Amino acid sequence: MKTPALKVDDLSVWFEKSGVRVPVVDHISFTINAGDATGLVGESGCGKTMTAMAILGLLPASGFGVSCAGIEINGRDISRLNASRRRAILGRDIAIIFQQPATALDPVFTIGQQVGAVYRRHFGGGKKQVRQTMLETLESVGFKQADDIAAAYPHQLSGGMRQLAMIAMATVCKPAIIIADEPTTALDGSTRTLILHQLKHLQALHRAAVLFISHDLGVVRQICRNVMVMYCGRIMESTDCESLFSHARHPYSAGLLSCIPRISAGRPEPVSAIPGQVPSAGDLPAGCHFAPRCTRAEARCHDSVPEPDDQTGGGAACFRPL
Amino acid sequence: MTRDTWQRLKSDRFGMGGLIVVSVFALIALGVWSGLLGQDWSEVSGQHFEGASAEHWFGTNLIGQDILQRTLFGTATAFEVGLLVTVCSTLLGTVLGGLAGWYSHGWLDEIILWLKGVLDSIPFYLFAAAVAFALQGSPWAMHLAMIVTFWTTTARIIRGEVMRIKEREFIEAARAIGLPGIKTIFRHVLPNTYHILLVQGTIVFVAAINTEVILSFLGLGIQDGVSWGLMLAESSQEVLGGHFGNFIAAGSSLFLLMMGFNLLADALQDALDTRGLLG
Numbered sequence: 001m002k003t004p005a006l007k008v009d010d011l012s013v014w015f016e017k018s019g020v021r022v023p024v025v026d027h028i029s030f031t032i033n034a035g036d037a038t039g040l041v042g043e044s045g046c047g048k049t050m051t052a053m054a055i056l057g058l059l060p061a062s063g064f065g066v067s068c069a070g071i072e073i074n075g076r077d078i079s080r081l082n083a084s085r086r087r088a089i090l091g092r093d094i095a096i097i098f099q100q101p102a103t104a105l106d107p108v109f110t111i112g113q114q115v116g117a118v119y120r121r122h123f124g125g126g127k128k129q130v131r132q133t134m135l136e137t138l139e140s141v142g143f144k145q146a147d148d149i150a151a152a153y154p155h156q157l158s159g160g161m162r163q164l165a166m167i168a169m170a171t172v173c174k175p176a177i178i179i180a181d182e183p184t185t186a187l188d189g190s191t192r193t194l195i196l197h198q199l200k201h202l203q204a205l206h207r208a209a210v211l212f213i214s215h216d217l218g219v220v221r222q223i224c225r226n227v228m229v230m231y232c233g234r235i236m237e238s239t240d241c242e243s244l245f246s247h248a249r250h251p252y253s254a255g256l257l258s259c260i261p262r263i264s265a266g267r268p269e270p271v272s273a274i275p276g277q278v279p280s281a282g283d284l285p286a287g288c289h290f291a292p293r294c295t296r297a298e299a300r301c302h303d304s305v306p307e308p309d310d311q312t313g314g315g316a317a318c319f320r321p322l
Numbered sequence: 323m324t325r326d327t328w329q330r331l332k333s334d335r336f337g338m339g340g341l342i343v344v345s346v347f348a349l350i351a352l353g354v355w356s357g358l359l360g361q362d363w364s365e366v367s368g369q370h371f372e373g374a375s376a377e378h379w380f381g382t383n384l385i386g387q388d389i390l391q392r393t394l395f396g397t398a399t400a401f402e403v404g405l406l407v408t409v410c411s412t413l414l415g416t417v418l419g420g421l422a423g424w425y426s427h428g429w430l431d432e433i434i435l436w437l438k439g440v441l442d443s444i445p446f447y448l449f450a451a452a453v454a455f456a457l458q459g460s461p462w463a464m465h466l467a468m469i470v471t472f473w474t475t476t477a478r479i480i481r482g483e484v485m486r487i488k489e490r491e492f493i494e495a496a497r498a499i500g501l502p503g504i505k506t507i508f509r510h511v512l513p514n515t516y517h518i519l520l521v522q523g524t525i526v527f528v529a530a531i532n533t534e535v536i537l538s539f540l541g542l543g544i545q546d547g548v549s550w551g552l553m554l555a556e557s558s559q560e561v562l563g564g565h566f567g568n569f570i571a572a573g574s575s576l577f578l579l580m581m582g583f584n585l586l587a588d589a590l591q592d593a594l595d596t597r598g599l600l601g
Binding site for chain 1: 490491492494495496497498499500501502509510513514516
């Protein structure tokens with residue numbers, strides 16, 4: 001079996017609140033192959049972004065605890081690297097695209113300066129060469145007038161163009177792994193389609209592994225081959241996109257899917273919602289965290305934690321899958 | 323400074339007035355430094371206390387020196403003090419304030435805040451006198467006293483601003499491309515404070531020139547050369563005898579330059595306020 005581009009093994013994140021460990025990410029493991037995109041979906045606050053930050057090692061040092069058995073990029077463990085070696089990887093081997101391009105770009109520098117700076121930081125090179133690479137990258141993300149864009153300040157661009165610029169910053173070093181943290185959430189519908197199209201194109205071009213974080217299953221379906229459904233810091237179901245949409249096995253995944261409104265010719269069906277509320281991180285129920293809201297829960301669901309039922313670590317973590 | 327900023331500044335009539343006044347004085351200062359103006363400031367060229375005439379526009383002083391020449395030379399003195407103090411104290415304040423803000427509530431922050439607290443609690447004129455005494459009348463004692471104390475205000479403002487900026491997402495983005503903390507301060511945090519530094523710089527400039535006048539008046543200021551402060555010190559005796567030359571020349575110059583700078587600082591503040599541009 002070939003080495004996956006990204007392998008996350010038994011990752012946990014927690015913070016301490018008045019002496020009590022509050023888990024945010026709870027023993028999750030997954031792999032993504034080169035050229036694949038995997039979606040990480042779940043409601044707000046379920047630990048998606050925390051997972052991304054923990055992989056990058058960018059969680060604030062104070063307040064958060066991280067433990068893991070290993071985070072490997074192309075077989076090389078990066079979880080034990082010291083700060084300066086880790087910095088050498090960030091942006092070069094693993095890059096992140098943020099949700100809010102308006103605030104993730106520095107307002108006092110031009111797009112060209114910012115994209116060029118990422119490349120120069122990792123590969124050095126003369127002024128001419130950096131500029132050449134920068135312009136090529138801007139063109140590769142879909143800018144026609146790369147020269148004009150390079151000279152523009154972030155506030156002179158529209159939201160979609162800023163996100164493209166962010167993508168250019170993330171891809172200028174052609175990283176093996178791109179983490180996209182809700183890259184289209186802040187954008188309107190048609191811009192979203194454009195961004196997704198470019199992302200997909202670049203992924204195919206560089207054969208990058210993409211971890212696509214979103215709360216929008218529809219978007220995930222457009223771009224990802226595999227999908228992981230996260231709830232309260234745990235992965236509830238991990239499978240390929242098509243099986244999830246045709247036959248979701250975990251009751252939570254099924255609940256999420258039924259929340260997507262369907263447009264049909266006949267009388268609209270009422271959109272169903274999952275009963276109850278997401279428990280807060282400090283007050284998680286024992287056993288399966290979803291059990292109190294689950295219509296199929298039985299006694300053991302409230303006591304013990306179900307393991308994923310697939311041998312490879314995928315499948316549904318449920319005692320009574322659909 | 324972007325083109326938008328310049329456009330906004332241009333449409334501010336008071337600000338442009340201020341800029342013109344400051345530019346005229348700056349040109350005079352340049353003229354003095356390049357040896358074109360005010361070179362005869364120490365020459366005795368007339369009788370004592372002559373009135374205004376075509377030869378001596380502002381008259382002459384007690385020993386017959388031309389007051390216009392002395393006023394022109396005083397402009398250069400004011401700019402020399404202002405520029406030196408502004409550049410040095412702003413640099414010091416930016417670096418120390420930036421470090422304190424970046425490592426806020428850490429030990430470095432504590433030390434810088436403690437230093438700032440100590441310096442702020444010493445009465446300034448007493449401090450200036452002490453520095454002058456300690457340096458045995460060195461001509462740079464006054465500059466040093468100002469630099470060492472003026473950075474604290476800049477540092478306080480920059481510290482607060484840095485604490486605000488470091489929570490912004492583009493700082494996280496800088497970390498995500500592997501930029502070390504100390505480089506992030508200088509590459510992404512401090513450049514985002516330039517609008518504050520520009521305004522604070524003009525304020526320090528005004529304060530430095532003002533303080534020079536007071537210190538020279540007290541005899542702690544300019545040692546060789548002439549300044550508006552020294553002229554005003556002379557005039558305090560002269561006005562009693564009805565000789566207003568020094569007083570009018572130095573006083574109105576000081577007033578005009580201060581006014582110009584304050585108007586410019588005000589307009590700059592408005593023109594550079596880009597909050598809301600990027601949300």
